[in-house]
Amino acid sequence: MNVPDTVPSSVPGRDWYARPVLDVARDLLGATLTTRTPDGIVGLRLTEVEAYDGTTDPGSHAYRGPSRRNATMFGEPGRLYVYRHLGLHHCVNVVCGPEGEASAVLVRAGEVVDGADLARSRRLASGVARTDRDLARGPARLAVALGLDLSDDGADVTAPEGHVVLRHPLVEPVETPAVIRTGPRVGVSGDGGRADLFPWRFWLDAEPTVSAYRAAPART
DNA sequence: GGTACGATTGTCT
């Protein structure tokens, strides 16, 4: 794979995810999520995420308590929660916080840093050709690029030999310190229209791969 | 067993 060994990185253990969801969300920016499938490897440097704070967060799938769909959120941190949206798209989350709290970070966008050819062919197979910048710009495109679907729900990202692995850089790049920006979450309508109360979207400033903000449709 | 609704995207105007 192309990820050079000279870039110090580690695979955080379960405890790393068992922290407050806002801390984990912030720390996930710049980390790389890598999927290994029979047809190859795709690595993604995360540039945009959103935090969902378990059963106390009206915007979270966990707000109404455990169900078959969100069971993974109530389980161990450090696992993938994948769900289908609008019957068309998949969205990928990383479960965090203490087990049972059901907090999760939605992975919204990233920059393909490995396996761009494979990511591109997956995107082509799913529809229309796009620029490389769009390969993983938006949660559904990101899932396609990484080749993730419902069968990956519950996958453990803390296992270095697993088929989905999250790596975290041990040291921040000194020359290009990451500027982290925050804002209202995208498309969350369960917050009573008060998206401003939950400025829990985090992204890396000046990243072309960050998806465009769209407010949730007003709820009647 | 039926119905309403969505953490979005692509396409058309």
Place this chain on the structure above:
DNA sequence: GACAATCGTACCT
């Protein structure tokens, strides 16, 4: 910028 597409899940009867 606006809108249709499309189906699993939750919630109701």
